[in-house]
Amino acid sequence: MLSASHRLHSDALSAGQNSVVYGKCNNPHGHGHNYVIQVLVGGPVDSETGMVINMLDLDQSVQKEVLARFDHTNLNLDPLFVNRVPTTENLCRAVYELLDGKLTPANLVQVRIEETENNFFEYSGESR
Amino acid sequence: MIFLTRRATFSASHYYWNEAWTAEKNEQIFGRCSRRSGHGHNYTLEVTVAGEPDPVTGFVVDLKWLKAAIEDHVLAAYDHRHLNLEVPEFAASKMIPTTENIAIASWKRLETVVNSAGGARLTAVRIYETPEIFAEYRGEL
Numbered sequence: 302m303l304s305a306s307h308r309l310h311s312d313a314l315s316a317g318q319n320s321v322v323y324g325k326c327n328n329p330h331g332h333g334h335n336y337v338i339q340v341l342v343g344g345p346v347d348s349e350t351g352m353v354i355n356m357l358d359l360d361q362s363v364q365k366e367v368l369a370r371f372d373h374t375n376l377n378l379d380p381l382f383v384n385r386v387p388t389t390e391n392l393c394r395a396v397y398e399l400l401d402g403k404l405t406p407a408n409l410v411q412v413r414i415e416e417t418e419n420n421f422f423e424y425s426g427e428s429r
Numbered sequence: 430m431i432f433l434t435r436r437a438t439f440s441a442s443h444y445y446w447n448e449a450w451t452a453e454k455n456e457q458i459f460g461r462c463s464r465r466s467g468h469g470h471n472y473t474l475e476v477t478v479a480g481e482p483d484p485v486t487g488f489v490v491d492l493k494w495l496k497a498a499i500e501d502h503v504l505a506a507y508d509h510r511h512l513n514l515e516v517p518e519f520a521a522s523k524m525i526p527t528t529e530n531i532a533i534a535s536w537k538r539l540e541t542v543v544n545s546a547g548g549a550r551l552t553a554v555r556i557y558e559t560p561e562i563f564a565e566y567r568g569e570l
């Protein structure tokens with residue numbers, strides 16, 4: 302889980318349009334969420350360890366690549382969101398791209414992010 | 430492609446009864462669910478849509494809009510209703526409001542609304558009857 306603030310605002314839109322599109326998410330001072338991130342990996346079960354990936358290694362990679370970067374931050378200030386609105390759609394894709402290729406020996410299959418208990422987002426790469 | 434899911438809840442009553450069967454057979458197949466005085470559930474509905482985030486807004490679909498669409502097209506008809514008696518798709522045809530059929534009926538209520546709005550297409554409707562049981566419909570694949 303990571304806790305972060307964001308403000309949904311697009312420079313391509315006027316102040317009035319931003320207000321209409323994003324509603325209270327456009328509040329100039331931002332607001333925050335406890336994002337719940339699920340990382341799904343796939344791969345063969347190793348014959349010696351019985352594991353697809355050591356969960357400690359998986360935890361450590363997610364901690365290093367994602368939580369260290371985003372937890373208790375303002376997402377709008379991250380370089381990844383300078384020109385991209387930090388909607389959870391875009392955060393989901395960003396987290397996937399940060400983790401992709403870094404979870405060996407497993408392969409990243411899907412990133413799912415719950416923004417609130419009532420909505421969540423899933424991304425499985427461009428091919429899916 | 431991002432898959433986005435919005436969750437909503439509604440409470441409704443129903444019973445399971447096939448009019449083509451005898452009372453004994455209904456009781457044998459449906460058990461306690463066949464009691465004609467009905468019973469109720471707190472249903473959880475999950476609606477999944479898929480699309481690319483809009484380059485300007487970053488949204489696949491505006492969640493406020495999706496929430497309103499679910500409320501207007503599904504919850505307004507189902508919430509605090511008796512599904513067998515008050516919801517047209519079940520009342521008119523005597524279709525049994527199993528969780529499977531509620532998933533299909535919810536899909537039909539949302540498919541055109543979501544797909545004609547532009548930007549996203551409906552990919553799944555999941556209905557939890559209890560926390561332990563759910564049915565999911567993804568259209569006719």
